[in-house]
Amino acid sequence: MLDPADFGPGIQQTLLTSAPFWALEHELAVRYFATGHRTPENDKRWIGHQMFKEWTGSGVYGPRGTTVATMIQEVAQEIAGLDSGSIAPNPLRSTYVKLSFASDELRHYAQLHDLYLLAETASPPPSIADLGYLGDGKALTELRWKWREDRLGEIAVDLSEGGGLGLYFGIRSATPHLDRSKAVDAEILEVAERTIEDETRHLLGRFRSAQKHELTEADWTRISALLREISHQKLLERNEQFNFVLSDDEVSQAVKQPDLELAQTFLTTHLGFLLEELGLTAHVS
Numbered sequence: 001m002l003d004p005a006d007f008g009p010g011i012q013q014t015l016l017t018s019a020p021f022w023a024l025e026h027e028l029a030v031r032y033f034a035t036g037h038r039t040p041e042n043d044k045r046w047i048g049h050q051m052f053k054e055w056t057g058s059g060v061y062g063p064r065g066t067t068v069a070t071m072i073q074e075v076a077q078e079i080a081g082l083d084s085g086s087i088a089p090n091p092l093r094s095t096y097v098k099l100s101f102a103s104d105e106l107r108h109y110a111q112l113h114d115l116y117l118l119a120e121t122a123s124p125p126p127s128i129a130d131l132g133y134l135g136d137g138k139a140l141t142e143l144r145w146k147w148r149e150d151r152l153g154e155i156a157v158d159l160s161e162g163g164g165l166g167l168y169f170g171i172r173s174a175t176p177h178l179d180r181s182k183a184v185d186a187e188i189l190e191v192a193e194r195t196i197e198d199e200t201r202h203l204l205g206r207f208r209s210a211q212k213h214e215l216t217e218a219d220w221t222r223i224s225a226l227l228r229e230i231s232h233q234k235l236l237e238r239n240e241q242f243n244f245v246l247s248d249d250e251v252s253q254a255v256k257q258p259d260l261e262l263a264q265t266f267l268t269t270h271l272g273f274l275l276e277e278l279g280l281t282a283h284v285s
Contacts, residue, residue, distance in 0.1 A: 010220050011211055012278055014159065015267075017224040020258035021231035022164030023266035025238050028245045029170025033177040035245075042243045043119045043184065047112055049241045051125070052132035054109040059144030060161045061101075068109060071102040104198045111191045118184045136237040143233050147226055152219055156226035158206050162199050163234055168192040169270040204277060228255065 032038055032046075055068050062071065078095045082088060088095075116125050125131070132138070144160070147153030171192035178185040215223070232255050239246045253259070267275060 010217070011207060012280055014210075014220060014224045014227060015207070015274070015278060015280070016260075016263070017228050018159070018164060018231050019263035019267050020254050020260065021228075021235050022166040023259065023262045024235055024246065024250065024254055025163045025166025026170035026173065026266055026270070027262070028238060028242055029167050030174045030177075032242045032245050033171070033174035037243065037245050040119065044116065045243060046241045047116045047119055048125065048131040049134055049137060051109055051112045051116060052128055053137070054105055054112060055128050056132065056141075057105075058137070058161075059141035059148070060157060064145065068102055068105045071098055072106070075099045075102065104202070108195055108198065111187075111194060115184070115187045115191055118187055134237065134240050136233065136240045140230070140233045140237045143230060147230065150226075152215075152223050153226050155210050155213065156223045156230060159210060159223075159227055160230040160234060161206065162203055163231075163238070164266075164271060165196055165199050165203065166266070167238065168195050168199070169266075172196070200273065203271075203274060207274065207277065 032042075057066060075095055075098055079088070079092070113125065144157045148157050171188060175189060178189055180186045180189065210223075213219075232251075235246075235251055235254060239251055
C-alpha cells in the first residue's frame with residue numbers, strides 16, 4: 001500500500017498528497033457517465049466550463065488576463081523582427097516553449113469547442129466569458145492567484161494543474177457507458193485520448209521542474225499542505241462542473257480521511273509512468 005507516511009517530505013509525498021483528489025476526479029467522471037447524472041444540459045455545462053478553463057488557464061499561468069490568444073500574440077511580437085532579416089536580441093527558447101504550450105491549449109480548446117457544437121445544435125456557444133460562471137471555479141482561480149505570489153505556492157499551483165488527468169482517465173474508464181455510434185459520445189472519447197496524450201507530457205514536465213528546485217524538507221511539507229488546499233478546491237470545482245455527482249461528505253472526506261486504497265489503484269492503473277519517474281514503483285505492493 002502506498003502511504004504518504006512511508007516517505008519523508010519531498011516530491012514523492014507531495015504526489016501521494018494529491019493522489020486521493022485525483023482518484024476522486026476519476027471516480028466522478030466514471031459515475032457521471034455510468035449513472036443518471038448525465039443529461040444533455042449537464043453535458044453542455046461540463047464541456048462549456050472546460051472550454052473556459054482551457055482558454056483562460058484557471059489561474060495556473062501568466063498574469064491576470066492571460067489567455068491562449070494573448071500568449072500567441074506575445075509570441076508574434078517576439079518574433080516579428082525576424083521576418084525582416086534581423087536576429088533576435090534574446091534567446092528564443094522561451095518563445096518556442098510558450099508557443100508550444102499555447103498550441104496545446106488551443107488544440108484542447110478547439111476540440112472542446114467542436115464537441116460543444118455537437119452537444120448544442122440549436123444555438124452557437126455563448127461567449128467564453130459567459131462559460132466561466134461556476135462559483136467554485138472562480139474560487140479555484142482566485143486561490144491559485146493568491147498562492148502564485150508565494151515562492152512555494154507557485155510550485156504547488158503548477159503541480160495542481162491538470163488534476164493528475166483524473167477527469168480524462170475517468171472518461172477513458174467510462175468507455176463501456178458511452179456509445180461510439182453517437183457523434184457526441186465518440187468525440188468525448190476522442191477528446192479524452194488526445195488530451196491524455198498532451199497532458200502526460202505536461203504532467204511529467206511539471207514534476208521534473210519541481211525537482212530542480214533546491215528545497216528543504218520544511219519547504220516540501222508546506223508545498224504538500226498548499227497542494228492539499230488547492231486540490232480540495234479543484235475537486236469542489238470539478239464536482240460543480242458535473243452538477244454534483246459526489247456527495248458533500250465524499251468531497252470533505254478527501255481532506256479529513258483520504259482513501260489511500262483508491263489513490264493507489266488510480267496511480268498504479270493510470271500514472272505508472274509518473275511513479276517510475278519518481279522512483280516509486282518499488283513501493284507498490
